[in-house]
Structure formats: C-alpha cells, structure tokens
Amino acid sequence: MDSIMKLRMVAIASLVAIIFSSCSTTPVTGRRQINLMSDTEVAKMGIAQFEQKKAQGLISRDPRMNEWLLNAGERIAQQVFWDMPMAEWEFVIFEDPEVNAFALPGGKIGIHTGLFKEGIVTSEEELAAVVAHEIAHVTARHSHEQLSQAGVLKAGSAVTSITTGGLGSMILNPSMISNMASWDRAKESEADRIGIMYMARAGYNPTAAIKVMEKMADKYGTQATYRAQLDPNIGHPHPSERLDGLHAQLAEAMEAYEKAKEMQF
Numbered sequence: 112m113d114s115i116m117k118l119r120m121v122a123i124a125s126l127v128a129i130i131f132s133s134c135s136t137t138p139v140t141g142r143r144q145i146n147l148m149s150d151t152e153v154a155k156m157g158i159a160q161f162e163q164k165k166a167q168g169l170i171s172r173d174p175r176m177n178e179w180l181l182n183a184g185e186r187i188a189q190q191v192f193w194d195m196p197m198a199e200w201e202f203v204i205f206e207d208p209e210v211n212a213f214a215l216p217g218g219k220i221g222i223h224t225g226l227f228k229e230g231i232v233t234s235e236e237e238l239a240a241v242v243a244h245e246i247a248h249v250t251a252r253h254s255h256e257q258l259s260q261a262g263v264l265k266a267g268s269a270v271t272s273i274t275t276g277g278l279g280s281m282i283l284n285p286s287m288i289s290n291m292a293s294w295d296r297a298k299e300s301e302a303d304r305i306g307i308m309y310m311a312r313a314g315y316n317p318t319a320a321i322k323v324m325e326k327m328a329d330k331y332g333t334q335a336t337y338r339a340q341l342d343p344n345i346g347h348p349h350p351s352e353r354l355d356g357l358h359a360q361l362a363e364a365m366e367a368y369e370k371a372k373e374m375q376f
C-alpha cells in the first residue's frame with residue numbers, strides 16, 4: 112500500500128468514526144442525527160444572539176399575552192426537561208408585526224406580537240402550540256445538526272483534496288447533507304410532530320395546533336402566493352402541507368392529552 116493510499120484510508124476512517132460516534136437521537140421522532148457540537152457551545156451562541164435581540168428589539172409588556180406565554184412556557188418546559196436538561200428557558204414577546212416566532216439554542220424563545228394582532232393566536236392553548244413547536248426546534252438540536260453538517264462539509268472537502276476524489280465524495284452523501292431548502296422543510300415538519308406531542312403532554316388540547324395552522328393556511332392562501340412572499344431559498348413548507356403532518360400525529364397526541372388530563376385531576 113503506498114503512502115498516499117494509507118493517508119487516504121486514515122483520513123476517511125477517522126472522519127467516518129467521528130460521524131458515527133457523534134450521533135444523537137431526536138425526541139418523539141427518534142431520528143438519528145449527526146451532532147458534533149456540545150450543548151454548552153451551541154447554547155452560548157444562542158444566548159448571545161438573544162441578548163442582542165432583546166437589546167435591539169422592543170419587548171412587549173402586554174399583561175395578557177405575557178401571562179399566556181409564561182404559563183405555556185413553564186408547563187411545556189417542565190415536560191421537556193430530560194430532552195434538554197441544560198436549557199435555561201426564557202420566553203419573550205417582541206413588538207414585531209411579522210407573523211412569526213423563533214427559537215435559539217440554549218432555550219431562548221421569541222414570539223412576535225404579529226401572531227396575536229393577525230388573530231393567529233387568540234388563546235393560551237393556541238400560543239402553547241406555537242411555543243411547543245419552537246421548543247421542539249431546541250430539543251431536537253436542529254442548530255447543532257446544521258452546524259455539524261457545515262463542519263462535515265468542510266472536513267469532507269479537506270479529505271477530498273487529500274485523496275483527489277474517489278471515496279472522499281462518498282462522505283458528502285447527498286441524503287445526509289441535502290440542500291438548505293429540503294433541510295428547512297424537514298426540520299419544520301419534525302418540529303410540528305414533536306411540538307404537538309409536547310403541548311399534549313403539558314395538558315393542552317392538541318387540536319389547537321391544527322386550528323393555528325388552519326388560520327395560517329387561510330392567511331397565506333395558495334402555495335404559489337405563499338412562495339412569492341418568501342425568499343425562494345427558504346424551503347418553508349406551505350401551511351396546508353404542515354396541516355397534513357399535524358393530522359397524522361393527532362391521534363397519538365390526543366392519547367397523550369387524555370393521559371395528561373387524568374394526571375392533573
């Protein structure tokens with residue numbers, strides 16, 4: 112075996128070893144994912160970003176919205192403790208007309224007032240659906256995965272340059288490192304599936320998640336008009352597509368909800 116060949120084998124073997132020893136499993140869906148990042152490392156980035164957002168954005172002090180958010184956030188965070196024990200959950204409402212919410216690693220959740228003003232969220236239960244979806248992004252370690260994949264891409268291209276092609280390209284498996292648009296769609300529907308289970312376990316009727324998504328579907332109209340409003344590079348699935356996924360998870364979520372109600376009373 113010549114030395115180039117040896118070097119090639121070692122490089123590939125170590126990269127494969129890193130990838131396989133660094134898998135985690137998503138809650139609820141049980142999907143194995145690549146994860147090369149530590150929770151602490153990723154949380155640090157999320158916390159810094161959230162602090163910046165709080166310093167720049169306008170925080171809403173609306174008492175009713177904040178009470179709903181505090182209740183829903185606390186109840187769901189309790190349910191997910193073992194999925195992300197080091198998270199320091201924080202829930203903030205930002206004055207922003209955009210119908211949106213976001214999650215940052217470390218457990219930082221932002222809700223826009225646009226969701227209330229546009230009538231998408233009209234109760235604590237409906238807000239719980241939004242909060243549970245955002246929490247699911249955090250516990251499913253979607254940011255870890257994205258950062259890890261970016262790291263593997265870099266490492267993979269380094270290996271490829273050593274080996275001048277051949278096996279190096281196998282590591283850049285297109286099913287593992289798919290394009291951003293399809294990755295975005297997959298993580299949205301995964302957060303929907305996990306989220307509807309979380310809200311149900313916290314004792315919120317999971318049909319509220321369906322109601323919220325129906326209102327989103329009404330608001331955004333057809334696939335074509337929806338796409339036109341978004342950056343074409345962002346693969347957010349249309350609300351009607353997300354509704355199908357939520358309906359598929361509903362029976363299991365209803366069971367969890369009934370169980371949670373029994374525990375409460």
Ligand SMILES: [Zn+2]
Nearest residue numbers: 244248299302
């Ligand atoms: Zn999402």
